[in-house]
Amino acid sequence: MKFDMSKPDLLLIASIYPPTMAQLDAQYNVHRYWESKDKDALVASLKETCVAAATSGFAGMKGDVIRALPKLKIISCFGVGYDGVDTAAAKAAGVKVTNTPDVLNECVADTAMTLLLSTVRRTVFNDRFVREGKWLKGGAPLTDKVWGETLGIVGLGRIGKAIAKRAEGFGMKIVYHGRNQQADVSYDYYADLKEMAKAVKVLLLIMPGGAATEKMVNAEVLAALGKKGYLINVSRGTNVDEAAVLKALQEGTIGGAGLDVFVDEPRMSEEFFKLDNVVLQPHVGSGTVHTRTAMGQLVVDNLTAWFAGKPLLTEVPETRG
Numbered sequence: 393m394k395f396d397m398s399k400p401d402l403l404l405i406a407s408i409y410p411p412t413m414a415q416l417d418a419q420y421n422v423h424r425y426w427e428s429k430d431k432d433a434l435v436a437s438l439k440e441t442c443v444a445a446a447t448s449g450f451a452g453m454k455g456d457v458i459r460a461l462p463k464l465k466i467i468s469c470f471g472v473g474y475d476g477v478d479t480a481a482a483k484a485a486g487v488k489v490t491n492t493p494d495v496l497n498e499c500v501a502d503t504a505m506t507l508l509l510s511t512v513r514r515t516v517f518n519d520r521f522v523r524e525g526k527w528l529k530g531g532a533p534l535t536d537k538v539w540g541e542t543l544g545i546v547g548l549g550r551i552g553k554a555i556a557k558r559a560e561g562f563g564m565k566i567v568y569h570g571r572n573q574q575a576d577v578s579y580d581y582y583a584d585l586k587e588m589a590k591a592v593k594v595l596l597l598i599m600p601g602g603a604a605t606e607k608m609v610n611a612e613v614l615a616a617l618g619k620k621g622y623l624i625n626v627s628r629g630t631n632v633d634e635a636a637v638l639k640a641l642q643e644g645t646i647g648g649a650g651l652d653v654f655v656d657e658p659r660m661s662e663e664f665f666k667l668d669n670v671v672l673q674p675h676v677g678s679g680t681v682h683t684r685t686a687m688g689q690l691v692v693d694n695l696t697a698w699f700a701g702k703p704l705l706t707e708v709p710e711t712r713g
C-alpha cells in the first residue's frame with residue numbers, strides 16, 4: 393500500500409465500521425494491524441512515528457503493543473466498553489484512551505428490550521412454529537408474561553437507565569445491583585447479586601466487562617434465578633460463566649436466556665443452537681446505521697481533537713489527569 397507522507401500514521405488494531413475506516417483513511421496513513429502477517433514487524437516499523445491508534449472495545453489494545461510504540465499518545469476506541477484496552481499500560485505510558493459513550497444508549501436499550509420481550513414471550517420459537525407448519529396442528533404453548541414482573545438490572549449506568557425507562561413503560565418493576573447505591577435513583581437497590589436474582593423474573597446484565605466482573609453470573613446466581621427466571625446479557629460474554637448458562641438452559645433450571653454477547657464471539661458452543669429456550673444475537677446492541685455512524689464520528693473527532701491540541705471529547709476515567 394502507498395502512504396501519503398504528509399498524513400500522520402495511525403495503527404488500526406481491528407476492523408471497525410467501514411465508513412469510519414474510510415474517514416480514517418482520508419486523514420491518516422492507516423496501518424491495519426489485524427491484516428498484517430508480521431504484526432511485530434509492523435509495530436516495530438511504526439516505533440518512531442506512530443502517535444495514534446484506533447480499535448474496537450472488544451479487540452482493544454494489549455499492553456505489549458502499547459509499550460512497543462514509545463511515541464503513542466492516543467487510543468481512540470470504537471465502543472463504550474473498552475475492556476479490551478490495557479488502560480493501566482496506557483496510563484503508565486502517558487497514553488490517553490477515548491471511548492464512545494452516550495450516543496449508543498438508546499439503540500442498545502432497544503436491543504435489550506427486544507431480547508427481553510422475545511425471550512420471555514418466545515418470539516423466535518413462535519416464528520419457527522408458524523414456518524414449520526406446526527400451527528396447523530394446534531396453537532403454540534403459552535408463555536410467561538413481562539408486564540407486572542420485576543426486572544433486575546446489573547449495571548444501572550447510562551444504558552441501564554435507558555433500559556429501565558423502557559421497561560417501566562412495559563409495566564415492569566425495576567430493581568438494580570451495582571457496586572454502589574445511587575442517591576438519585578428511586579428503584580430498590582440490592583447490594584447482593586444472588587439476593588436480587590432470587591427476587592426477579594428477569595436478570596439483565598449491562599455492566600462493563602473486565603476482571604472485576606468476570607463470571608459474575610455463575611452457577612450459584614443462575615440457581616438463585618431459578619426456573620421462574622430469565623437471563624438477558626447485553627454486556628460482555630465474560631460477565632457470565634457461559635458453560636454454566638448452557639447447562640442451566642439444557643437442564644431447564646432457568647426459564648430461558650437472551651444473549652447478545654459471548655466469551656469467544658463470534659464462536660460459541662453449537663449446543664446453544666439446539667435449544668428453544670434461548671434467543672441468540674450476534675453482538676448487535678448498538679448495531680443500527682444511525683448509532684454506528686455516531687460512534688464512528690466520535691472515534692474520528694477524538695483523534696482530530698488530539699491532533700489539534702484541543703480537549704478530548706470522551707476520555708475514559710482511567711487515563712484522565
Ligand code: NAP
Nearest residue numbers: 473547548549550551570571572599600604626627677678
Ligand atoms: P456506564 O454508564 O459506565 O455504567 C456501568 C454500570 O455498571 C454502572 O452503573 C456501574 O455502577 C456498574 N458497574 C461497574 N462496575 C461494576 C462491578 N464491578 N460490579 C457491578 N456493577 C458494576 O456504562 P454504559 O455506557 O451504560 O455501558 C455499560 C456496558 O455495556 C459497556 O461497558 C459495554 O460492556 C456494554 N455494552 C454492550 C453493547 C452491546 O452491543 N451488547 C453496547 C454498548 C455497551 P457502580 O459504579 O455503582 O458499580
Ligand code: 8YV
Nearest residue numbers: 448449470471472473675678
Ligand atoms: C461494540 C459495544 O462496540 O459499545 C460497546 O461496548 O459492545 C458495541 O457497541 C460494537 O459492536 C463494535 O465493536
